[in-house]
Amino acid sequence: MQSYSILAKYYDRLMGDFDYDGYIDFIKDYVKGEGIDLACGSGEITVRLAKAGNKMIGIDLSGEMLNVATVKAKSMGLDIKWICQDMLDLELSHKIDFATCVCDGINYIKKDDLATLFAKVRQNIKDGGIFVFDISSSYKLKKILGDNLFCEDYDDITYIWQNTLKKDCVDMDIDFFEKIENDIYRRIEESHRQYIHEREFIQSLIEKNWDFEVFDGEKFSSPTSKSKRLLFVLKTK
Ligand SMILES: C[S@@+](CC[C@H](N)C(=O)[O-])C[C@H]1O[C@@H](n2cnc3c(N)ncnc32)[C@H](O)[C@@H]1O
Structure with a gap:
């Protein structure tokens, strides 16, 4: 059974309590230039990053979610490239400045595939590039x-x-x-x-190639054992 097919039509309405503006406010100083929004869904983060002056690509597995994103970006006059693809197959024609993966995208990746995802992101961004992602915490x-x-x-x-x-x-x-x-x-x-991805496991995968900080992804402060969302901000070593 497909995910994000009927849900695509109602996704934005059902996500009414997700603080996209607060999220962008927090990450906007880290992400600048050309970026890719992985598992971009209906494009709420992608369009905000484009509106902030970044050149954006959005990638998602669900054609239905990308249709919503495409219509949204067009109605705002934003020029965003949308790609319907598994983010594990990420392969861009040139290296870019940053990647984002917001609101659970990483929770859709199996534990055994996480190392591949981090390697793919690293291959496709420039030295000094940034990768911002979050997970719904194990808690x-x-x-x-x-x-x-x-x-x-x-x-x-x-x-x-x-x-x-x-x-x-x-x-x-x-x-x-x-x-x-x-x-x-x-x-x-x-x-x-x-x-379910444990914070320590993710850290063990990224610490060799990235410097990183971890935040509570709802309060944008230091994480606790009861943080519901963990936000990772990575910079290549
Ligand atoms: C909870 S939604 C988040 C959407 C968006 N990032 C947001 O902040 O609203 C998760 C998204 O991940 C996408 N997704 C899941 N697995 C994926 C994969 N392997 N590659 C690309 N997209 C994926 C789904 O299609 C869905 O649009």
């Missing part, structure tokens, strides 16, 4: 999302989001009920798998 995935059930009910769409905590991941099964007309709803299912 959040195990203790908050875990085996829990979430739902939201709007006039036109209702969803039930059922999580199953496994050893190294959380499986997320979402049932959408989309209003067709009056009392008629269409049921559509989507499944996602987010991998």
Whole structure:
């Protein structure tokens, strides 16, 4: 079953509480020049970085999410290159200044593939380049999302989001009920798998080739054991 297909249509609305402006405010001094936004989704970060004067590329596995991003950028008059591709296959024609991967993109990468991802990013950015990414923390995935059930009910769409905590991941099964007309709803299912990555493991993968700092990705301050999002800011060594 595909991820981010029906969800693409409602993603921005359902992400209403994600502080994209605060995030950009925090990272904007690190990222300048030509950049790529990995797992860019509907392009909320990509368009903000483009609006700030950066030359941007957005890459995502989901064509539906990229359609939303394309329409959004066009409506703002922004010239952004969108690529529908697995970020593990990243291969640019020239080296760029920075990469970002915001709001869980890294949680979609299996533990065994993380080293490949960091190597790919390093190969495609210049010496002195920056890689900013975040993860939903192991604390959040195990203790908050875990085996829990979430739902939201709007006039036109209702969803039930059922999580199953496994050893190294959380499986997320979402049932959408989309209003067709009056009392008629269409049921559509989507499944996602987010991998649990421990902070120490990520650090062990990056410390050889990158200098880095880690922040709480919601408060933009020092992380604690209960931080829900960990934000890593890397600079090539
Ligand atoms: C939670 S969304 C985040 C989207 C966006 N970065 C944001 O901040 O709103 C995760 C995105 O990761 C994308 N994704 C998952 N695995 C991917 C992969 N291997 N390569 C590229 N994109 C991927 C999904 O299609 C989805 O758009």
